[in-house]
Amino acid sequence: MKKEQTLSIIKPDAVEKNKIGAILSRFENAGLRIAAARFLQMSKKEAEAFYAVHRERPFFGDLTSFLASGPILALVLEGENAVLKNRDLMGATDPKKAAPGTIRADFAASIDENAVHGSDSLENAEAEIDFFFAEDEVCAPRFALKMAQKGGCGNHSCGCH
Amino acid sequence: MAEETFSMIKPDAVATHHIGDILAIFEKNGLEIVDLKMVRLSKQEAQNFYSVHAERPFYGDLVNYVTSGPVVAFVLKGDNAVQKARELIGATDPKKAAPGTIRALYGTSVEANAIHGSDSIDNAKIEIKAFFPSN
Numbered sequence: 001m002k003k004e005q006t007l008s009i010i011k012p013d014a015v016e017k018n019k020i021g022a023i024l025s026r027f028e029n030a031g032l033r034i035a036a037a038r039f040l041q042m043s044k045k046e047a048e049a050f051y052a053v054h055r056e057r058p059f060f061g062d063l064t065s066f067l068a069s070g071p072i073l074a075l076v077l078e079g080e081n082a083v084l085k086n087r088d089l090m091g092a093t094d095p096k097k098a099a100p101g102t103i104r105a106d107f108a109a110s111i112d113e114n115a116v117h118g119s120d121s122l123e124n125a126e127a128e129i130d131f132f133f134a135e136d137e138v139c140a141p142r143f144a145l146k147m148a149q150k151g152g153c154g155n156h157s158c159g160c161h
Numbered sequence: 162m163a164e165e166t167f168s169m170i171k172p173d174a175v176a177t178h179h180i181g182d183i184l185a186i187f188e189k190n191g192l193e194i195v196d197l198k199m200v201r202l203s204k205q206e207a208q209n210f211y212s213v214h215a216e217r218p219f220y221g222d223l224v225n226y227v228t229s230g231p232v233v234a235f236v237l238k239g240d241n242a243v244q245k246a247r248e249l250i251g252a253t254d255p256k257k258a259a260p261g262t263i264r265a266l267y268g269t270s271v272e273a274n275a276i277h278g279s280d281s282i283d284n285a286k287i288e289i290k291a292f293f294p295s296n
Contacts, residue, residue, distance in 0.1 A: 020194050021185025028178035037180075037233060039197040073197060137199075 007128035012070030036076035167288035172230030173273035197235035
């Protein structure tokens with residue numbers, strides 16, 4: 001199976017509830033390695049840029065306001081089938097419909113405050129990773145997936161290898 | 162009194178996939194994560210960070226070890242955060258660390274002991290500033 005990278009965000013509600021460790025354990029125990037992590041507070045403008053694909057949807061305002069409402073943890077997860085595996089671990093967008101044992105079933109309160117974001121495709125994962133992380137911030141101690149695909153670290157101080 | 166302390170998950174515990182387990186121990190014990198980043202330290206950064214140990218025989222090994230893979234640096238906030246974090250972390254040598262402490266659970270040797278934690282409020286301030294200049 002192919003190694004992939006996907007973007008995950010632990011949203012303001014889960015950060016506020018001190019569930020960062022509990023959620024990261026779900027990923028690590030399922031074979032997804034944390035390859036990059038950064039704690040940050042987004043502005044409303046940044047949240048709108050991140051969710052630009054949803055700009056025309058009725059929930060766009062609420063979605064972006066919520067993402068900018070408190071600090072978040074942006075993550076790159078790496079492993080076999082990382083995009084799909086992360087989505088399975090997260091569960092359905094609406095926590096009420098999320099399967100038992102998924103992150104949203106266990107930690108989310110509502111469809112807005114649903115604890116985590118995860119990329120929905122390999123293509124979007126790449127764009128979302130680029131949104132939060134410079135190439136040399138994505139650490140790959142055992143295999144340098146993205147760097148290898150792009151022909152190595154070049155002149156960067158390729159810190160993570 | 163609410164204070165802040167600095168902690169860093171070392172390359173051994175990152176490689177053994179215990180980032181979440183370790184952060185959860187702090188969060189369950191009333192310490193809040195208020196900043197965090199995953200980085201790989203350069204040799205120079207590690208030398209600066211451990212400069213207080215520069216004359217000690219283990220300094221070279223310590224610097225080599227902590228630059229051997231990515232680390233997760235973070236700031237914890239809460240009542241008596243410095244002391245509380247040290248209690249949760251346990252003794253430097255995992256063999257001597259009390260049962261249930263982070264080092265007893267996830268450390269394997271004095272060197273590969275899973276985690277660093279500030280030893281005083283003053284050093285916490287210095288270490289936080291070194292990793293999170295805008296904090």
